[in-house]
Amino acid sequence: xxxxxxxxxxxxxxxxxxxxxxxxxxxxxxxxxxxxxxxxxxxxxxxxxxxxxxxxxxxxxxxxxxxxxxxxxxxxxxxxxxxxxxxxxxxxxxxxxxxxxxxxxxxxxxxxxxxxxxxxxxxxxxxxxxxxxxxxxxxxxxxxxxxxxxxxxxxxxxxxxxxxxxxxxxxxxxxxxxxxxxxxxxxxxxxxxxxxxxxxxxxxxxxxxxxxxxxxxxxxxxxxxxxxxxxxxxxxxxxxxxxxxxxxxxxxxxxxxx
Numbered sequence: 654x655x656x657x658x659x660x661x662x663x664x665x666x667x668x669x670x671x672x673x674x675x676x677x678x679x680x681x682x683x684x685x686x687x688x689x690x691x692x693x694x695x696x697x698x699x700x701x702x703x704x705x706x707x708x709x710x711x712x713x714x715x716x717x718x719x720x721x722x723x724x725x726x727x728x729x730x731x732x733x734x735x736x737x738x739x740x741x742x743x744x745x746x747x748x749x750x751x752x753x754x755x756x757x758x759x760x761x762x763x764x765x766x767x768x769x770x771x772x773x774x775x776x777x778x779x780x781x782x783x784x785x786x787x788x789x790x791x792x793x794x795x796x797x798x799x800x801x802x803x804x805x806x807x808x809x810x811x812x813x814x815x816x817x818x819x820x821x822x823x824x825x826x827x828x829x830x831x832x833x834x835x836x837x838x839x840x841x842x843x844x845x846x847x848x849x850x851x852x853x854x855x856x857x858x859x860x861x862x863x864x865x866x867x868x869x870x871x872x873x874x875x876x877x878x879x880x881x882x883x884x885x886x887x888x889x890x891x892x893x894x895x896x897x898x899x900x901x902x903x904x905x906x907x908x909x910x911x
Contacts, residue, residue, distance in 0.1 A: 723767070732765040732793060737781075737807075744773030744803050749780045756788050764789040766811070772802025772823070782810025796820040851889065859885035 715723075715736075723734045742748070752759075764785060772778075785792040794800070794811035801823035808814050808822060816822075863881040867874060 726765060726767070726795065730765050730793065732763040732791070734765050734767060734795075735759075736767045738767065738769045739771065744770055744778045744781070744807070746774060746777045746780075748773075749777045749784070752781055752784055756784060759785065759788040761788075761790050763791040763793075765793045765795055765815075767795045767797065768800045768804055768808060769796070769798050770800055770804035770807075772804050775803045775806055775825075778803035778807040779810070782807045786810055796822070799823070855885050855889040858888050 719736075723736070727734050737744075737748075766785065791813075792811045793813040793815060794808045795815045795817075796808060797817040797820060799821055800808050802825070805822045806825055859881050862884045863874060863877055866872070866877040866881060870877065
């Protein structure tokens with residue numbers, strides 16, 4: 654193509670695509686995918702174990718704080734920890750039978766029995782203590798708060814008793830049902846001591862009357878014994894339901910007067 658006349662400027666040619674720009678760039682390399690993990694997906698976290706009771710307990714699951722304290726006690730004593738912690742239950746014969754059914758798990762082991770009880774049946778408590786004495790290699794009772802009445806008897810069957818800082822034991826007295834006062838449990842010692850006090854009072858009345866009559870009549874005690882006993886029986890009869898105790902009182906006074 655000739656340039657227009659009088660322009661003096663040579664024509665400019667446009668190079669073909671890629672001309673004078675060097676070699677064409679290589680095609681892009683696709684990304685290499687990461688290999689899948691060899692172990693598969695990560696397992697979910699394992700929940701902590703849950704501990705449940707095996708003998709007469711509601712609810713069945715143990716509180717985490719109690720489990721933690723039990724493990725700490727096992728580490729401190731080097732003994733397997735068993736629990737006898739009461740809620741609405743008291744020590745009874747059914748509880749003894751449950752422990753007896755588990756005697757294979759007790760045999761030959763060093764046992765620390767955590768005892769928290771207000772008492773119950775003394776016969777059942779005695780049998781539980783004897784079971785641990787016979788089957789366990791060693792038997793320790795741990796009382797964090799209290800072990801009263803029949804639970805005290807159970808504690809005394811152990812080779813060692815460990816008491817908490819504020820723990821206490823109770824008297825060894827049997828509990829009987831008091832049907833005259835809304836069917837409540839009372840100490841049998843209360844009844845026995847009340848009868849003993851009445852007996853002492855009757856003896857005191859008879860003795861004073863015997864001395865009084867002898868002082869004023871100058872007769873022998875053997876002659877004055879019967880009227881003195883009759884007087885004491887009349888005075889105290891309202892306190893006794895039968896004449897059996899009055900008869901026993903008379904025998905004691907007669908023995909003392911010999």
